Amino acid sequence: MWIIAPLVCGLIFGAGLLISGMVQPTKVLGFLDIFGAWDPSLAVVMAAALAVSIPGFMLADRSARPWFAGQYFRPGKSGIDLPLVAGAGLFGIGWGLVGLCPGPALESLATLSPGIVVFVAAMAAGMIAHDAWQQSRLTAQRDRQLAGATDG
Amino acid sequence: MANFTPVSAAIGGVLIGLSAVLLMLSTGRIAGISGIFGGLLNVPGEDKGWRVAFVAGLILAPVIAGLIGYGMAQPKLPSSWAVIVVAGLLVGFGTRLGGGCTSGHGICGIGRLSPRSIAATIVFMVTAVITVAITRHVLGG
Numbered sequence: 436m437w438i439i440a441p442l443v444c445g446l447i448f449g450a451g452l453l454i455s456g457m458v459q460p461t462k463v464l465g466f467l468d469i470f471g472a473w474d475p476s477l478a479v480v481m482a483a484a485l486a487v488s489i490p491g492f493m494l495a496d497r498s499a500r501p502w503f504a505g506q507y508f509r510p511g512k513s514g515i516d517l518p519l520v521a522g523a524g525l526f527g528i529g530w531g532l533v534g535l536c537p538g539p540a541l542e543s544l545a546t547l548s549p550g551i552v553v554f555v556a557a558m559a560a561g562m563i564a565h566d567a568w569q570q571s572r573l574t575a576q577r578d579r580q581l582a583g584a585t586d587g
Numbered sequence: 588m589a590n591f592t593p594v595s596a597a598i599g600g601v602l603i604g605l606s607a608v609l610l611m612l613s614t615g616r617i618a619g620i621s622g623i624f625g626g627l628l629n630v631p632g633e634d635k636g637w638r639v640a641f642v643a644g645l646i647l648a649p650v651i652a653g654l655i656g657y658g659m660a661q662p663k664l665p666s667s668w669a670v671i672v673v674a675g676l677l678v679g680f681g682t683r684l685g686g687g688c689t690s691g692h693g694i695c696g697i698g699r700l701s702p703r704s705i706a707a708t709i710v711f712m713v714t715a716v717i718t719v720a721i722t723r724h725v726l727g728g
Binding site: 449450452453455456457459461464468470476477482483487491498503505506509518519522537540543548553 | 589592595597598606607611616617618620621624637647648650652653657661670671672674675677678679680681684694700702703707715
């Protein structure tokens with residue numbers, strides 16, 4: 436029955452994107468276009484979401500464990516590093532080109548729009564490429580360490 | 588600001604925040620869509636059930652809305668396939684490298700007052716605004 440919880444959360448998230456209009460790339464681009472006919476709606480969406488999530492996460496911090504899981508899976512990293520800045524920078528360029536970020540892109544698969552299917556496939560390819568690149572870097576690093584150990 | 592829709596934006600925003608909090612309280616997970624989707628693409632099968640359920644809910648939302656008479660309009664995309672593909676690649680690669688997107692950093696990370704997420708959100712907002720400024724006002728179109 437625990438699987439109902441993430442399903443309902445996905446539904447609520449999707450309803451939020453639909454009602455706010457953020458599922459439409461034109462609406463998002465209207466916010467990003469500060470030199471044109473600026474539409475501040477996205478800022479209101481974020482402010483309203485944070486008004487709920489900030490106290491909500493504080494509440495979660497006080498409970499020892501989630502309802503249907505053994506532990507909280509909180510992100511471990513805290514420092515601001517180059518991958519964070521470079522990754523966010525690249526993401527922003529892609530977001531600005533089309534007006535789609537991962538949530539609205541996945542939700543829009545429901546429309547069966549060919550453009551959305553191509554976008555989601557390219558997004559998946561970008562993610563797989565990143566993970567493969569990280570994996571090869573880790574392997575190369577381990578090989579160097581092993582070689583160093585034998586040399587020493 | 589003719590297109591500004593503050594009421595529906597506020598209602599939608601509350602629902603998005605509520606979803607993020609409920610996912611954390613129920614399963615202990617961060618409602619970051621790039622992380623949820625990225626985790627589905629990894630070959631070794633690790634905790635995929637909740638990810639599939641969340642994405643299924645996300646896609647079912649407009650289907651249910653359509654059934655009750657609030658069908659979702661077809662999204663308007665650029666006419667160039669090359670632009671769509673390049674944008675998709677950048678969004679996929681960038682969100683994995685930067686560890687999150689608008690939801691993971693923008694709503695959940697800032698919601699947890701993480702300096703890392705505040706920095707990421709500022710960076711992707713700035714590059715997105717610059718990109719739109721160039722494509723709409725420098726190159727035209």
